Amino acid sequence: MTPRGPETAPGALPSVDILRMEGITKRFGPVLANDRVTLAVRRGTVHALLGENGAGKTTLMNILFGLHAPDEGRVLLRGRPVEIRSTREAIRRRIGMIHQQFTLVPPLTVAENIVLGLPPRRGVFLDLRRVEREIESLSRAYGLDVDPRLPVWALPVGMQQRVEILKALYRRADLLILDEPTSVLTPAESEALFAIIRRLVAEGHSVVFISHKLEEVMRISDTITVLRHGRVVDTVRTADTTPAELARMMVGRDVVLRLFKGPPRAGGPALEVDDLHAVGDRGLPALRGVTFTVARGEILGIAGVDGNGQAELAEVIAGLRRPTAGRIRIDGRDVATPAGRRAVADRLAYIPADRGRFGVILDFTIAENLALKAFHRPPFSRGPVLDRSRIIDHARALAERFDIRMNSVLQPVRQLSGGNQQKVVLAREMSGEPVLIVAVQPSRGLDVGASEYVLRTILEQRDRGAGVLYISMELDEVLGLSDRVAVLYGGEIMGIVRPGDARLEDISLMMAGSLRTAQTAAPAQ
């Protein structure tokens, strides 16, 4: 691996790097989104920004595009330091950004969308006819094949993306930022996009390609910068690296866990998943025939790069997403029917990845949040009326037991720190002595102390006899906590291994989809 950081190329001519961002730091409140990020993009190349969701890729590019102001650091464009305070200025400096969510106005035509915000062409008029001709020739030059007269709503997504690219080219952008461009595309549309990117680069444009997908980054980029937790892990030449190495850089190795963990005493099955299929939000297959078992008293970790079916797996098991095929049994009961679901509802604990949206109701009080799961029946309600004093007593007891730091149980959860919010979720979900715990990134965004507390609580539940399905993008956390680890790639399980037995290299290869083991480690008895 050859790091191509700024310090290794002091003699580089300013004209070689079209863009340099040096020591960029950006905070959103207490969250450090970018931490002294340095990035150099060479003219006429595709530079990939690789990292998990929330690694700070988009924030960095939004800073470049004038949507956020950096707290520290400086930007050099074509060798000259610049301060870009608005998108207008970014466009004037010939930067084009194609956002994940398109910024096209559906009822307007392609041509209208493209000239939006530009000065008039003839007198006070737009002169759309001339614009349409210009767009057509531009579109032909880059093989984009877009009809400027059609309204945008009538175009398929892949075509809309080309309109975005045309919009940037029409404004004479020569540095194009593509934010997760393939996330909305079908495989065929992605192929077409890659061809367009190659053509753009051949014409001398430079492209920053934001992605968390290893395989496409390997295919399209010349240079890769891996971001993690807002920091640059490394910058490598694509030719000199491998998907496994990239996967390891993305998930990192810097979390050191000091957990005292006894051997598992696995009991009967808590969760049995058999040939499970499900589709994601965009209707594409997200799970393709997943089979595994979680025993009582063991932790099965799910490792993998984000977006390989983890979110869908958790949702299907928690009953939030309907599987398209396959069976799920929780504590021996089939949960396909509403009755089956109801029967296990109290014995299933779910800790969602986004606690602010799915774990707690931020504007409700701690007491109300703690009673959410069972507020509609005794002891929390009597007939149609909530028993307020019972709810409060219950909350006080749980807050004591789970060490929730607060002023009062009548405080809204929003006022608590992230760690204490997560404790509210834990307290509510664990108090029912669950048989099965589904935890998705439960330590995400928490400081070391709070995340250790969360992990210890999960271990305690395992020792009590609960089965735990532990899903995390943090490989070290998964390896440290789990008794067995299943690696998800492309909606399939590439292998189930025991963390002590498996080589890290093999797990990395599985995460990159290039190794599949036939044998499956059985739960320890």
Next chain:
Amino acid sequence: MRLSTPIALAAMGGVFSERSGVFNIGLEGMMLFGALAAVMGSHYLGGPWMGLLGAMLVGGAIGLLLAYVSVGLGANQIVSGVGINLLALGMTTFVARMVLRPAGVEQVPAFQIVAVPYLARVPLLGPVVFTQTPLVFITLLLAPALALFLFTTPWGLAVRATGELPRAADTAGIHVSLVRYFGVIASGVLAGMGGAFLSLGQLNLFSENMTAGRGFIALAAVIFGKWHPLGALGASFLFGAAEALQLFIQTYNLGIPYQLPTMLPYVLALVVLGGFVGRSVAPAAAGVHYGREDR
């Protein structure tokens, strides 16, 4: 014709404001302010043209107020618009009673009817279309001019984009709030003109709550006219015709209680909204506040 003009002016204002993304429930109040300002301008500043100017300025100022509250401060657009209406009813009544009545202002110099040379002599159409007060002609010219502005100039494009998808406009380097301020102020100016026509083009005096819901009819005309200035003009003719019909029925005393025909324009508005709203699509971001931090 006469009855349609105030509705048409206010409706075109509504088109502007909603195309830029702000529901302007306050049209009614803006008209009422305009009607009063027109009478006072005409009386104190000398002549109906000064009255019209006053109405436009006051309407624009009310538009600025609504824009500040709903765009600048991000308050709910419906609530702030209703606020404008209540303020208008109270304040115009107050000013009329405290200033106009003690000063004995009643009839004021108003617009005279002009006949367009040659065209006025066309049989049938001539007396109806081409023998009117100047405001009618201004309205007829304004509609295509506004349509040209909205659909063929970059600024019009900016207004439309802002009303549909402000995020897109923002990333294209358009100042979203500025465009919306402009849209609401323009709608205030136009509604003010509509009010001026009510007081100076028809009755030559101000009476309390003289708009009598025409601002709301204008809102219906905006929707029926599919957020297009010419459509709004056409829709206003329809509502104007309904009002003419009810006046006709009343005048000829056909033995129908007068309350029934008086309802006609309003019933028509309801029917039209009920029957046609499904088919016309509002600007997607109308009524939605835009703040960058919300993205």
